[in-house]
Amino acid sequence: MTAHSGTPHSRRERPSKPALTRDGIVATAVGIMREEGLQKVTMRRLAQELDTGPASLYVYVRNTAELHAAILDELLGTVPPPAAGGSWRERLEQLLGSYTDMLFAHPSLAQSALVARPSGPHYLDLIERVLALLAEGGVPAGQAAWGVDVLLQHATATAAEHATRVGSANAQEEMDTLARVLRETFAGTHPHIAALGPALIAGPPSARRSWGFQMLINGIVHTPVPVAGEPAAAPGGDDRG
Structure with missing residues (x-):
């Protein structure tokens, strides 16, 4: 009989798993989204990919909505700052266009972004860039503070509408029908x-x-934020009717 040397190993042994971290969880979630779409990014699917139980993930991410917001923030890190040169309006439109294009590239995320509430560092960077460009244009602080929300809402809604059309097998037929009706x-x-x-x-x-971005930028520039307790006046007009 041949003797076996060394320490015996259990058949159940396997390499130890890397420790869970929020960054690692989000990175894995982004990978699933790229391969399978956002609808597949669930706690159960993520736990399967990470070889752990769903309960372990809730220590780092409270729910699927927070996870989707974290994915959005991660991808916001791919939105480049506007190129140097050009007017502040041109650079602001370029930045908003880059944000919209990022959502175009991830249709399922565009729809989720309408209700997501990101609060990570990349989202803050985007807000800071928009506010800096509005400030460069001399936009009053109150109008800039309200305007940044309107600009990003429009960009997000544009991408979400595009995503709906991309996902529809009858998109061209529907547009043709609408054109005929009009x-x-x-x-x-x-x-x-x-x-x-x-x-x-x-x-x-x-x-x-x-045109949509320029229309909104013009409105932000020329529409004062109402004083608390007072109705907003129409731009360039008065309240006399």
């Missing part, structure tokens, strides 16, 4: 729609996106 609208009942017709959906998406 062309055939009866002027007697809907005169304004009939007058504008195709113009309501005309123009390339890039031009409409740029």
Whole structure:
């Protein structure tokens, strides 16, 4: 009989797992999202990937909503700062466009971003950049503080709408139907729609996106934040009716 040398090993032994960390959990969640989509990023699926139990994850992330917000914050780190040169308006539009493009690249995340509440460092960096550009343009602090929310809401909603169309097998058919309905609208009942017709959906998406950002920036510049207890006045007008 041949003798075995060395210390016997249990068949149940395997390499030790790396310690769980919030950063590691979020990085794994981002990987799942890239491969399988955000809908697959659940605590159960994440625990399976990390070879642990779902209960272990709740020490680091309270729920799926917080996890999705953390994923959003992680990807916000890929949004580049605007290039040097150009006016503050041009650089602000470039920054907002880069944020929108990041969401375009992750359609399921774009829809989740409408209700996500990120609070991580990359989200703070984005807010800081927007506020700095508004300040450079001389926008009053109160208008900048309210305006940054409106700008990001518009960018997020634009990306979410795009994601819905990308995910629809009938997107082109639906647009064709809408265009036909607008062309055939009866002027007697809907005169304004009939007058504008195709113009309501005309123009390339890039031009409409740029116009939307510029329209909002102009509004932020020229619309004062109402004083507490007083109704907001229309820009450039008065309250006399």
